[in-house]
Amino acid sequence: MRIAEIFYSIQGEGLLAGVPSVFVRTSGCNLRCQWCDTPYASWKPEGPEMSVEEILKKVLGWNCRHVVLTGGEPMIAADLPALAAALRKAGKHITIETAATVVPAGIVCDLASLSPKLSNSTPPPERDPAWSKRHEATRLQPAVISEWIRNYNYQLKFVVSAEPDIKEIQNLLSRLPPVSFHQILLMPEGIDAKTLAARSPWLVEICKRKGFRFCPRLHIDQFGHQPGT
């Protein structure tokens, strides 16, 4: 499968924030978010083809229990189930970070980090008419999200840029199995510390009002926005 990068860092977002983790970032995505923070794995996919054995060898080079399979969209990589199975065999804790547009089909996973995309993600047609249409048609699939929720330990993460996004989240939740609010995390949209700092107080107030969980982006605060972190 095509790999954009493999690196050792700390988990920056979600219920496992702060946990040292090896990240395997697959290259390629079935979406094109306008604010994508990893364009080298979506809009302009980069990286070499690697076999499951090669990836495993590299991951096992770090003495680290947690492995995060991320992207791009890792669930479109044909070899991902084999990689997850091999990592489980090696005793690893596996997080899969996915937009939840692809059914899990029994893949091995300890934490499904589901990040459904709201309408704020859709690129304007002027940027790329074909992808704008395809993204909008693909980005939100309640039946697929439900499949993940019913079968896996999960968290639901949303990138929020404006107040109307909250209504969209609530509409989506009404179409899913009951979800505990402590598993719903809202992150401010932004890929630099200054933007995140400016938007965070506003989002914190929304979380306080609605009972959602606020989700910082530690890796951006710590390292800035750059590959390998």
Ligand code: SF4
């Ligand atoms: S789903 Fe993730 S990787 Fe794909 S375009 Fe959106 S933000 Fe980028």
